[in-house]
Amino acid sequence: MASPTERVLVVDDEVEEREALCELLSTWGFEAEAAEDGKHALEMVLTFKPGVVVLDLGLPDATGAEVVRVIREDGKARIIVFSGWHGLRDAALAAGADAFVLKPDLEALERALLTPTPQPEVARKKRQGRP
Numbered sequence: 001m002a003s004p005t006e007r008v009l010v011v012d013d014e015v016e017e018r019e020a021l022c023e024l025l026s027t028w029g030f031e032a033e034a035a036e037d038g039k040h041a042l043e044m045v046l047t048f049k050p051g052v053v054v055l056d057l058g059l060p061d062a063t064g065a066e067v068v069r070v071i072r073e074d075g076k077a078r079i080i081v082f083s084g085w086h087g088l089r090d091a092a093l094a095a096g097a098d099a100f101v102l103k104p105d106l107e108a109l110e111r112a113l114l115t116p117t118p119q120p121e122v123a124r125k126k127r128q129g130r131p
Helices: 015-027 038-048 064-074 086-095 106-114 120-127
Strands: 007-011 031-035 052-055 078-083 099-102
Touching: 007 015, 007 038, 015 031, 031 038, 038 052, 038 064, 052 064, 052 106, 064 078, 064 086, 078 086, 078 106, 086 099, 099 106
Parallel strands: 007 031, 007 052, 052 078, 078 099
Antiparallel strands: none
């Protein structure tokens, strides 16, 4: 299903959800690692170098939008917000997320993971309204 080298960083403060999602991603063929908060997520982006970050918005030390903005500055990882907070969808996308999936829709998450998004520079220009 996924490329054997596709790395996914799961960021969620709920340990059970984080572990379950990492296990599921492994069965889908991804190499998954996890971070429990924004600080560790940003460290893992630098050390693990994921192709995709699956990020919950409710983190104990930072807002999900803040984490999206910092990760987006690097511009390499796709960011999929996977959250139960539907009301924050627009804010997450405005901050730079490539996709928003409402928990617990695992089928939609799988589609988001398997759907290629534009190259980061192209996506950034689109968000800024430039051609």
